[in-house]
Amino acid sequence: MPRFKDYSYDQQLMLPITLSKQILPGTFEYTLHVLFSEKLDLSVFYDRFQNEETGAPAFDPAVLLKIILFAYSRGITSSRRIARFCDENIVCMALSADTHPHFTTIADFISSMDKECIDLFTKVLAICYSENLIGKEMFAIDGCKISSNCSKEWSGTKADLVRKVEKIRKSISFLVGKHQHEDLHGAKNKDLEKETAAIEKLSAKADKIESWLSEHNDRMGASGKAVKSNITDHCCPV
Known part of the structure:
Protein backbone atom coordinates (compact mmCIF):
# COMPACT_ATOMS: atom_id res chain seq x y z
CA MET A 1 0.00 0.00 0.00
CA PRO A 2 1.60 3.34 -1.03
CA ARG A 3 2.11 6.08 1.56
CA PHE A 4 1.16 9.68 0.91
CA LYS A 5 1.87 12.95 2.64
CA ASP A 6 -0.75 13.98 5.19
CA TYR A 7 -3.07 16.79 4.17
CA SER A 8 -6.25 18.37 5.46
CA TYR A 9 -8.76 20.77 3.93
CA ASP A 10 -9.88 21.83 7.41
CA GLN A 11 -6.62 23.52 8.35
CA GLN A 12 -6.38 27.28 8.80
CA THR A 27 -10.36 44.70 -12.91
CA PHE A 28 -14.04 45.08 -12.08
CA GLU A 29 -13.31 45.23 -8.34
CA TYR A 30 -10.67 47.93 -8.83
CA THR A 31 -13.22 50.06 -10.67
CA LEU A 32 -15.71 49.58 -7.82
CA HIS A 33 -13.05 50.57 -5.34
CA VAL A 34 -12.02 53.77 -7.16
CA LEU A 35 -15.51 54.93 -8.09
CA PHE A 36 -17.10 54.44 -4.68
CA SER A 37 -14.07 55.76 -2.78
CA GLU A 38 -13.07 58.72 -4.93
CA LYS A 39 -15.48 59.63 -7.72
CA LEU A 40 -19.13 59.17 -6.75
CA ASP A 41 -21.07 61.47 -4.42
CA LEU A 42 -22.33 59.33 -1.53
CA SER A 43 -23.70 62.19 0.56
CA VAL A 44 -27.25 60.90 0.03
CA PHE A 45 -26.43 58.13 2.49
CA TYR A 46 -25.06 60.37 5.22
CA ASP A 47 -28.36 61.81 6.50
CA ARG A 48 -29.34 58.46 7.98
CA PHE A 49 -26.48 58.70 10.50
CA GLN A 50 -26.81 60.72 13.71
CA ASN A 51 -23.60 59.72 15.46
CA GLU A 52 -21.37 62.77 15.11
CA GLU A 53 -20.97 63.17 18.86
CA THR A 54 -22.50 60.06 20.40
CA GLY A 55 -23.09 56.51 19.31
CA ALA A 56 -20.88 53.84 17.78
CA PRO A 57 -19.06 54.45 14.48
CA ALA A 58 -20.98 53.19 11.46
CA PHE A 59 -19.82 51.26 8.43
CA ASP A 60 -18.85 53.54 5.56
CA PRO A 61 -21.55 53.31 2.84
CA ALA A 62 -18.73 53.06 0.27
CA VAL A 63 -17.62 49.77 1.83
CA LEU A 64 -21.14 48.32 1.84
CA LEU A 65 -21.77 49.41 -1.75
CA LYS A 66 -18.53 47.80 -2.93
CA ALA A 83 -21.35 38.60 5.02
CA ARG A 84 -19.84 35.12 4.72
CA PHE A 85 -18.29 36.12 1.39
CA CYS A 86 -16.41 38.89 3.22
CA ASP A 87 -14.98 36.26 5.56
CA GLU A 88 -13.98 33.75 2.88
CA ASN A 89 -13.16 35.60 -0.34
CA ILE A 90 -9.90 37.53 -0.29
CA VAL A 91 -11.03 40.14 -2.86
CA CYS A 92 -14.26 40.82 -0.99
CA MET A 93 -12.25 40.97 2.21
CA ALA A 94 -9.99 43.56 0.59
CA LEU A 95 -12.94 45.63 -0.67
CA SER A 96 -14.34 45.68 2.86
CA ALA A 97 -10.89 46.51 4.31
CA ASP A 98 -11.36 43.45 6.53
CA THR A 99 -14.18 45.16 8.45
CA HIS A 100 -16.61 42.20 8.29
CA PRO A 101 -20.05 43.88 8.41
CA HIS A 102 -22.73 41.72 10.02
CA PHE A 103 -25.44 40.39 7.74
CA THR A 104 -28.07 42.46 9.58
CA THR A 105 -26.12 45.61 8.73
CA ILE A 106 -26.10 44.66 5.05
CA ALA A 107 -29.79 43.72 5.10
CA ASP A 108 -30.82 46.99 6.76
CA PHE A 109 -28.74 49.00 4.30
CA ILE A 110 -30.20 47.38 1.17
CA SER A 111 -33.76 47.47 2.50
CA SER A 112 -33.71 51.11 3.58
CA MET A 113 -31.52 52.59 0.82
CA ASP A 114 -32.50 50.43 -2.15
CA LYS A 115 -33.41 53.30 -4.50
CA GLU A 116 -30.15 55.11 -3.80
CA CYS A 117 -28.21 51.87 -4.31
CA ILE A 118 -29.91 51.22 -7.64
CA ASP A 119 -29.02 54.71 -8.91
CA LEU A 120 -25.35 54.33 -7.99
CA PHE A 121 -25.06 50.73 -9.16
CA THR A 122 -26.51 51.77 -12.52
CA LYS A 123 -23.83 54.47 -12.93
CA VAL A 124 -21.04 52.10 -11.93
CA LEU A 125 -22.15 49.30 -14.25
CA ALA A 126 -22.54 51.71 -17.16
CA ILE A 127 -18.92 52.77 -16.65
CA CYS A 128 -17.72 49.17 -16.23
CA TYR A 129 -19.47 48.04 -19.41
CA SER A 130 -18.07 50.94 -21.40
CA GLU A 131 -14.58 49.92 -20.24
CA ASN A 132 -15.06 46.22 -21.09
CA LEU A 133 -14.61 45.21 -17.46
CA ILE A 134 -17.55 42.84 -17.18
CA GLY A 135 -17.45 39.41 -18.78
CA LYS A 136 -20.35 37.44 -20.14
CA GLU A 137 -20.61 35.26 -17.02
CA MET A 138 -21.16 38.17 -14.63
CA PHE A 139 -24.66 39.19 -13.55
CA ALA A 140 -26.22 36.20 -15.34
CA ILE A 141 -28.41 35.42 -12.34
CA ASP A 142 -31.78 33.69 -12.76
CA GLY A 143 -32.38 35.18 -16.17
CA CYS A 144 -30.87 38.56 -15.33
CA LYS A 145 -28.43 38.98 -18.19
CA ILE A 146 -26.75 42.13 -19.44
CA SER A 147 -24.87 41.99 -22.72
CA SER A 148 -21.11 42.37 -22.40
CA ASN A 149 -20.48 43.28 -26.04
CA CYS A 150 -19.39 46.76 -25.01
CA SER A 151 -17.38 47.79 -28.05
CA LYS A 152 -20.48 47.57 -30.26
CA GLU A 153 -23.16 48.57 -27.78
CA TRP A 154 -21.71 51.78 -26.35
CA SER A 155 -22.19 53.90 -29.42
CA GLY A 156 -25.18 55.64 -30.95
CA THR A 157 -27.40 58.62 -30.28
CA LYS A 158 -28.08 60.01 -26.83
CA ALA A 159 -31.47 58.29 -26.92
CA ASP A 160 -29.75 54.98 -27.70
CA LEU A 161 -27.42 55.34 -24.75
CA VAL A 162 -30.28 56.32 -22.43
CA ARG A 163 -32.08 53.12 -23.39
CA LYS A 164 -28.98 51.05 -22.68
CA VAL A 165 -28.53 52.64 -19.27
CA GLU A 166 -32.20 51.99 -18.54
CA LYS A 167 -31.65 48.33 -19.39
CA ILE A 168 -28.86 48.20 -16.81
CA ARG A 169 -31.11 49.96 -14.29
CA LYS A 170 -33.83 47.34 -14.75
CA SER A 171 -31.34 44.53 -14.32
CA ILE A 172 -29.81 45.96 -11.16
CA ASP A 191 -28.34 26.88 -1.48
CA LEU A 192 -28.08 23.49 0.21
CA GLU A 193 -30.33 21.93 -2.43
CA LYS A 194 -28.16 23.39 -5.22
CA GLU A 195 -24.98 22.05 -3.64
CA THR A 196 -26.50 18.61 -3.10
CA ALA A 197 -27.80 18.51 -6.69
CA ALA A 198 -24.37 19.51 -8.04
CA ILE A 199 -22.66 16.72 -6.09
CA GLU A 200 -25.22 14.17 -7.26
CA LYS A 201 -24.82 15.31 -10.87
CA LEU A 202 -21.03 15.04 -10.76
CA SER A 203 -21.23 11.65 -9.09
CA ALA A 204 -23.64 10.34 -11.74
CA LYS A 205 -21.36 11.56 -14.54
CA ALA A 206 -18.33 9.93 -12.95
CA ASP A 207 -20.20 6.63 -12.55
CA LYS A 208 -21.35 6.74 -16.17
CA ILE A 209 -17.84 7.33 -17.50
CA GLU A 210 -16.33 4.66 -15.27
CA SER A 211 -18.98 2.15 -16.36
CA TRP A 212 -18.44 2.91 -20.04
CA LEU A 213 -14.67 2.55 -19.76
CA SER A 214 -15.00 -0.83 -18.05
CA GLU A 215 -17.37 -2.20 -20.69
CA HIS A 216 -15.94 -0.88 -23.96
CA ASN A 217 -12.68 -0.92 -25.83
CA ASP A 218 -11.40 1.54 -28.41
CA ARG A 219 -13.01 1.38 -31.84
CA MET A 220 -10.51 0.97 -34.64
CA GLY A 221 -10.74 3.05 -37.80
CA ALA A 222 -9.89 2.10 -41.37
CA SER A 223 -6.28 3.18 -40.81
CA GLY A 224 -5.93 0.76 -37.95
CA LYS A 225 -5.80 3.55 -35.38
CA ALA A 226 -8.23 4.11 -32.52
CA VAL A 227 -11.00 6.61 -33.22
CA LYS A 228 -12.89 8.72 -30.74
CA SER A 229 -16.11 7.38 -29.27
CA ASN A 230 -19.10 9.17 -27.85
CA ILE A 231 -20.11 7.85 -24.43
CA THR A 232 -23.75 8.66 -25.09
CA ASP A 233 -23.73 6.55 -28.24
CA HIS A 234 -20.66 4.28 -28.29
CA CYS A 235 -21.60 2.77 -31.60
CA CYS A 236 -20.93 6.02 -33.40
CA PRO A 237 -17.34 7.24 -33.71
CA VAL A 238 -16.82 11.03 -33.37
Whole structure:
Protein backbone atom coordinates (compact mmCIF):
# COMPACT_ATOMS: atom_id res chain seq x y z
CA MET A 1 0.00 0.00 0.00
CA PRO A 2 1.60 3.34 -1.03
CA ARG A 3 2.11 6.08 1.56
CA PHE A 4 1.16 9.68 0.91
CA LYS A 5 1.87 12.95 2.64
CA ASP A 6 -0.75 13.98 5.19
CA TYR A 7 -3.07 16.79 4.17
CA SER A 8 -6.25 18.37 5.46
CA TYR A 9 -8.76 20.77 3.93
CA ASP A 10 -9.88 21.83 7.41
CA GLN A 11 -6.62 23.52 8.35
CA GLN A 12 -6.38 27.28 8.80
CA LEU A 13 -3.52 29.30 7.31
CA MET A 14 -2.06 32.50 8.70
CA LEU A 15 -0.91 34.28 5.56
CA PRO A 16 0.62 37.78 5.38
CA ILE A 17 -1.69 39.70 3.05
CA THR A 18 -1.67 43.33 1.93
CA LEU A 19 -5.30 44.07 1.17
CA SER A 20 -4.60 46.81 -1.38
CA LYS A 21 -2.54 44.34 -3.44
CA GLN A 22 -5.61 42.13 -3.90
CA ILE A 23 -7.48 44.86 -5.80
CA LEU A 24 -5.67 44.86 -9.12
CA PRO A 25 -5.89 47.75 -11.62
CA GLY A 26 -7.90 46.95 -14.73
CA THR A 27 -10.36 44.70 -12.91
CA PHE A 28 -14.04 45.08 -12.08
CA GLU A 29 -13.31 45.23 -8.34
CA TYR A 30 -10.67 47.93 -8.83
CA THR A 31 -13.22 50.06 -10.67
CA LEU A 32 -15.71 49.58 -7.82
CA HIS A 33 -13.05 50.57 -5.34
CA VAL A 34 -12.02 53.77 -7.16
CA LEU A 35 -15.51 54.93 -8.09
CA PHE A 36 -17.10 54.44 -4.68
CA SER A 37 -14.07 55.76 -2.78
CA GLU A 38 -13.07 58.72 -4.93
CA LYS A 39 -15.48 59.63 -7.72
CA LEU A 40 -19.13 59.17 -6.75
CA ASP A 41 -21.07 61.47 -4.42
CA LEU A 42 -22.33 59.33 -1.53
CA SER A 43 -23.70 62.19 0.56
CA VAL A 44 -27.25 60.90 0.03
CA PHE A 45 -26.43 58.13 2.49
CA TYR A 46 -25.06 60.37 5.22
CA ASP A 47 -28.36 61.81 6.50
CA ARG A 48 -29.34 58.46 7.98
CA PHE A 49 -26.48 58.70 10.50
CA GLN A 50 -26.81 60.72 13.71
CA ASN A 51 -23.60 59.72 15.46
CA GLU A 52 -21.37 62.77 15.11
CA GLU A 53 -20.97 63.17 18.86
CA THR A 54 -22.50 60.06 20.40
CA GLY A 55 -23.09 56.51 19.31
CA ALA A 56 -20.88 53.84 17.78
CA PRO A 57 -19.06 54.45 14.48
CA ALA A 58 -20.98 53.19 11.46
CA PHE A 59 -19.82 51.26 8.43
CA ASP A 60 -18.85 53.54 5.56
CA PRO A 61 -21.55 53.31 2.84
CA ALA A 62 -18.73 53.06 0.27
CA VAL A 63 -17.62 49.77 1.83
CA LEU A 64 -21.14 48.32 1.84
CA LEU A 65 -21.77 49.41 -1.75
CA LYS A 66 -18.53 47.80 -2.93
CA ILE A 67 -19.10 44.42 -1.33
CA ILE A 68 -22.77 44.22 -2.30
CA LEU A 69 -22.21 44.94 -5.99
CA PHE A 70 -19.14 42.69 -6.08
CA ALA A 71 -21.17 39.90 -4.48
CA TYR A 72 -23.93 40.40 -7.08
CA SER A 73 -21.32 39.93 -9.81
CA ARG A 74 -20.53 36.52 -8.29
CA GLY A 75 -24.15 35.39 -8.09
CA ILE A 76 -24.56 36.14 -4.38
CA THR A 77 -27.78 37.95 -3.47
CA SER A 78 -28.49 37.42 0.21
CA SER A 79 -27.11 39.36 3.15
CA ARG A 80 -26.04 36.24 5.05
CA ARG A 81 -24.06 34.96 2.10
CA ILE A 82 -22.54 38.39 1.40
CA ALA A 83 -21.35 38.60 5.02
CA ARG A 84 -19.84 35.12 4.72
CA PHE A 85 -18.29 36.12 1.39
CA CYS A 86 -16.41 38.89 3.22
CA ASP A 87 -14.98 36.26 5.56
CA GLU A 88 -13.98 33.75 2.88
CA ASN A 89 -13.16 35.60 -0.34
CA ILE A 90 -9.90 37.53 -0.29
CA VAL A 91 -11.03 40.14 -2.86
CA CYS A 92 -14.26 40.82 -0.99
CA MET A 93 -12.25 40.97 2.21
CA ALA A 94 -9.99 43.56 0.59
CA LEU A 95 -12.94 45.63 -0.67
CA SER A 96 -14.34 45.68 2.86
CA ALA A 97 -10.89 46.51 4.31
CA ASP A 98 -11.36 43.45 6.53
CA THR A 99 -14.18 45.16 8.45
CA HIS A 100 -16.61 42.20 8.29
CA PRO A 101 -20.05 43.88 8.41
CA HIS A 102 -22.73 41.72 10.02
CA PHE A 103 -25.44 40.39 7.74
CA THR A 104 -28.07 42.46 9.58
CA THR A 105 -26.12 45.61 8.73
CA ILE A 106 -26.10 44.66 5.05
CA ALA A 107 -29.79 43.72 5.10
CA ASP A 108 -30.82 46.99 6.76
CA PHE A 109 -28.74 49.00 4.30
CA ILE A 110 -30.20 47.38 1.17
CA SER A 111 -33.76 47.47 2.50
CA SER A 112 -33.71 51.11 3.58
CA MET A 113 -31.52 52.59 0.82
CA ASP A 114 -32.50 50.43 -2.15
CA LYS A 115 -33.41 53.30 -4.50
CA GLU A 116 -30.15 55.11 -3.80
CA CYS A 117 -28.21 51.87 -4.31
CA ILE A 118 -29.91 51.22 -7.64
CA ASP A 119 -29.02 54.71 -8.91
CA LEU A 120 -25.35 54.33 -7.99
CA PHE A 121 -25.06 50.73 -9.16
CA THR A 122 -26.51 51.77 -12.52
CA LYS A 123 -23.83 54.47 -12.93
CA VAL A 124 -21.04 52.10 -11.93
CA LEU A 125 -22.15 49.30 -14.25
CA ALA A 126 -22.54 51.71 -17.16
CA ILE A 127 -18.92 52.77 -16.65
CA CYS A 128 -17.72 49.17 -16.23
CA TYR A 129 -19.47 48.04 -19.41
CA SER A 130 -18.07 50.94 -21.40
CA GLU A 131 -14.58 49.92 -20.24
CA ASN A 132 -15.06 46.22 -21.09
CA LEU A 133 -14.61 45.21 -17.46
CA ILE A 134 -17.55 42.84 -17.18
CA GLY A 135 -17.45 39.41 -18.78
CA LYS A 136 -20.35 37.44 -20.14
CA GLU A 137 -20.61 35.26 -17.02
CA MET A 138 -21.16 38.17 -14.63
CA PHE A 139 -24.66 39.19 -13.55
CA ALA A 140 -26.22 36.20 -15.34
CA ILE A 141 -28.41 35.42 -12.34
CA ASP A 142 -31.78 33.69 -12.76
CA GLY A 143 -32.38 35.18 -16.17
CA CYS A 144 -30.87 38.56 -15.33
CA LYS A 145 -28.43 38.98 -18.19
CA ILE A 146 -26.75 42.13 -19.44
CA SER A 147 -24.87 41.99 -22.72
CA SER A 148 -21.11 42.37 -22.40
CA ASN A 149 -20.48 43.28 -26.04
CA CYS A 150 -19.39 46.76 -25.01
CA SER A 151 -17.38 47.79 -28.05
CA LYS A 152 -20.48 47.57 -30.26
CA GLU A 153 -23.16 48.57 -27.78
CA TRP A 154 -21.71 51.78 -26.35
CA SER A 155 -22.19 53.90 -29.42
CA GLY A 156 -25.18 55.64 -30.95
CA THR A 157 -27.40 58.62 -30.28
CA LYS A 158 -28.08 60.01 -26.83
CA ALA A 159 -31.47 58.29 -26.92
CA ASP A 160 -29.75 54.98 -27.70
CA LEU A 161 -27.42 55.34 -24.75
CA VAL A 162 -30.28 56.32 -22.43
CA ARG A 163 -32.08 53.12 -23.39
CA LYS A 164 -28.98 51.05 -22.68
CA VAL A 165 -28.53 52.64 -19.27
CA GLU A 166 -32.20 51.99 -18.54
CA LYS A 167 -31.65 48.33 -19.39
CA ILE A 168 -28.86 48.20 -16.81
CA ARG A 169 -31.11 49.96 -14.29
CA LYS A 170 -33.83 47.34 -14.75
CA SER A 171 -31.34 44.53 -14.32
CA ILE A 172 -29.81 45.96 -11.16
CA SER A 173 -33.32 46.65 -9.80
CA PHE A 174 -34.03 42.96 -10.30
CA LEU A 175 -30.90 42.02 -8.35
CA VAL A 176 -31.68 44.38 -5.48
CA GLY A 177 -35.23 43.01 -5.36
CA LYS A 178 -33.90 39.47 -5.33
CA HIS A 179 -31.55 40.42 -2.50
CA GLN A 180 -34.42 41.82 -0.43
CA HIS A 181 -36.59 38.78 -1.15
CA GLU A 182 -33.90 36.34 -0.05
CA ASP A 183 -33.33 38.32 3.13
CA LEU A 184 -37.02 38.10 3.94
CA HIS A 185 -37.64 34.49 2.98
CA GLY A 186 -34.21 32.95 3.38
CA ALA A 187 -32.04 31.18 0.81
CA LYS A 188 -30.24 28.69 3.04
CA ASN A 189 -32.30 25.65 2.04
CA LYS A 190 -32.14 26.62 -1.62
CA ASP A 191 -28.34 26.88 -1.48
CA LEU A 192 -28.08 23.49 0.21
CA GLU A 193 -30.33 21.93 -2.43
CA LYS A 194 -28.16 23.39 -5.22
CA GLU A 195 -24.98 22.05 -3.64
CA THR A 196 -26.50 18.61 -3.10
CA ALA A 197 -27.80 18.51 -6.69
CA ALA A 198 -24.37 19.51 -8.04
CA ILE A 199 -22.66 16.72 -6.09
CA GLU A 200 -25.22 14.17 -7.26
CA LYS A 201 -24.82 15.31 -10.87
CA LEU A 202 -21.03 15.04 -10.76
CA SER A 203 -21.23 11.65 -9.09
CA ALA A 204 -23.64 10.34 -11.74
CA LYS A 205 -21.36 11.56 -14.54
CA ALA A 206 -18.33 9.93 -12.95
CA ASP A 207 -20.20 6.63 -12.55
CA LYS A 208 -21.35 6.74 -16.17
CA ILE A 209 -17.84 7.33 -17.50
CA GLU A 210 -16.33 4.66 -15.27
CA SER A 211 -18.98 2.15 -16.36
CA TRP A 212 -18.44 2.91 -20.04
CA LEU A 213 -14.67 2.55 -19.76
CA SER A 214 -15.00 -0.83 -18.05
CA GLU A 215 -17.37 -2.20 -20.69
CA HIS A 216 -15.94 -0.88 -23.96
CA ASN A 217 -12.68 -0.92 -25.83
CA ASP A 218 -11.40 1.54 -28.41
CA ARG A 219 -13.01 1.38 -31.84
CA MET A 220 -10.51 0.97 -34.64
CA GLY A 221 -10.74 3.05 -37.80
CA ALA A 222 -9.89 2.10 -41.37
CA SER A 223 -6.28 3.18 -40.81
CA GLY A 224 -5.93 0.76 -37.95
CA LYS A 225 -5.80 3.55 -35.38
CA ALA A 226 -8.23 4.11 -32.52
CA VAL A 227 -11.00 6.61 -33.22
CA LYS A 228 -12.89 8.72 -30.74
CA SER A 229 -16.11 7.38 -29.27
CA ASN A 230 -19.10 9.17 -27.85
CA ILE A 231 -20.11 7.85 -24.43
CA THR A 232 -23.75 8.66 -25.09
CA ASP A 233 -23.73 6.55 -28.24
CA HIS A 234 -20.66 4.28 -28.29
CA CYS A 235 -21.60 2.77 -31.60
CA CYS A 236 -20.93 6.02 -33.40
CA PRO A 237 -17.34 7.24 -33.71
CA VAL A 238 -16.82 11.03 -33.37
